[in-house]
Amino acid sequence: MKFSLAASAAFVCSLSRTVSAFTVNNQASFFRSITENEYVVAPSCTQLSMGIKTEIVKATSKLGGRSTAAIAAAVVGTACVKLVLDKPSRKYETGSVAKEYDAWTQDGILEYYWGEHIHLGYYNDEEMEAGYKKKDFIQAKYDFVDEMMKLGGINSDDDSGASVLDVGCGVGGTSRYLAKKLGANAQVTGITLSPNQVDRATELAAEQGVPNAKFTVMDALKMDFPDNSFDIVWACESGEHMPDKKAYINEMMRVLKPGGKYVMATWCQRDDRQTPFNEKEKRDLNFLYEEWTHPYFISIEAYKELVDATGLMNEVTTADWNEQTIASWRHSVWVGVYDPRGFIFKPTKYLKCVRDGYCLERMHRAFDCGLMQYGMFAATKKDELATN
Numbered sequence: 001m002k003f004s005l006a007a008s009a010a011f012v013c014s015l016s017r018t019v020s021a022f023t024v025n026n027q028a029s030f031f032r033s034i035t036e037n038e039y040v041v042a043p044s045c046t047q048l049s050m051g052i053k054t055e056i057v058k059a060t061s062k063l064g065g066r067s068t069a070a071i072a073a074a075v076v077g078t079a080c081v082k083l084v085l086d087k088p089s090r091k092y093e094t095g096s097v098a099k100e101y102d103a104w105t106q107d108g109i110l111e112y113y114w115g116e117h118i119h120l121g122y123y124n125d126e127e128m129e130a131g132y133k134k135k136d137f138i139q140a141k142y143d144f145v146d147e148m149m150k151l152g153g154i155n156s157d158d159d160s161g162a163s164v165l166d167v168g169c170g171v172g173g174t175s176r177y178l179a180k181k182l183g184a185n186a187q188v189t190g191i192t193l194s195p196n197q198v199d200r201a202t203e204l205a206a207e208q209g210v211p212n213a214k215f216t217v218m219d220a221l222k223m224d225f226p227d228n229s230f231d232i233v234w235a236c237e238s239g240e241h242m243p244d245k246k247a248y249i250n251e252m253m254r255v256l257k258p259g260g261k262y263v264m265a266t267w268c269q270r271d272d273r274q275t276p277f278n279e280k281e282k283r284d285l286n287f288l289y290e291e292w293t294h295p296y297f298i299s300i301e302a303y304k305e306l307v308d309a310t311g312l313m314n315e316v317t318t319a320d321w322n323e324q325t326i327a328s329w330r331h332s333v334w335v336g337v338y339d340p341r342g343f344i345f346k347p348t349k350y351l352k353c354v355r356d357g358y359c360l361e362r363m364h365r366a367f368d369c370g371l372m373q374y375g376m377f378a379a380t381k382k383d384e385l386a387t388n
């Protein structure tokens, strides 16, 4: 869900910052600086477009210069683009997750840039210091999986031959990676809501000779698997899409075998119980929910409480990997700038790419200011349940 027509996105983001200054607080001074003439403040955001047009017409007729007209046109254009982009286009509703991932899989743009992994990459301190753009974008994703394995205490010595469930598997990049790492006797099952992802994941497993990774369409909120089925339950960036976070956690803990390992990565919003979200934060979150078909996010603390509430798990380790992953948002825009071949021959997808680039930047900002956090979780299931 995350990629880029990066140049346009960067352009829109920077111009839209200018227009943002206008939208809520500074309409008057903004126009004063353009026209140095009289102005009328647009009375509300909903009247922004009309207000801008009126002012530009007034200003250009007074100044009459070509340069003023050009500035005016740029401002109007940017305001219009911003109005379009700020209106989320892929709201969560029944069937929307499958529909959007089917589309992303079919157009191939996401796979072109992100490869087989639809999750953020991992950048260590040295790499961040050297400049994240020097790191290979796809390698960062493999590094993320390696680090997540470490967090979950998963390795080829202890877990060779394990049965693994990959909850929300995308096109199965991680499922295949785990299947290879844990050896031919391991059996990895990836589930997703998207039939196109299952087809693509199965095709890639055949191409790469990984028969021990299998894929099926199944809802993580009501899985067909019996209790205590898997040695490892792995969930990477699927919780964001779940309309019922409690059922998501309960189901994963249910199908995990006693003594089994659970590890999860998911985008979280900050805990707002002490400091409630202000209006801007609410607007920002709403955009992030509704642009990429997320019902809502919850906090790291709230997820931990859900896991604890099952009563099935030992001590849960949590962490915020924002620092290690934040480079991914802008890096994914840059890979589009450096190599536009992934989208350039698909003009019908241009608007969608611009929307995605814009959303990537807004994600970056939300994580950068602490509104969002990158939640990591690991725990084992209590052993004594084996005898129950």
Ligand SMILES: C[S@@+](CC[C@H](N)C(=O)[O-])C[C@H]1O[C@@H](n2cnc3c(N)ncnc32)[C@H](O)[C@@H]1O
Residues within 6 Å of the ligand: 001, 097, 098, 101, 116, 117, 118, 119, 167, 168, 169, 170, 171, 172, 173, 174, 191, 192, 193, 194, 197, 218, 219, 220, 221, 235, 236, 237, 238, 241, 242
């Ligand atoms: C951001 S992708 C992550 C893919 C994969 N884990 C990876 O890291 O490459 C989110 C995935 O979660 C899946 N998903 C979302 N809601 C789901 C649900 N209720 N049941 C099963 N899969 C779901 C989507 O279909 C998609 O494959």
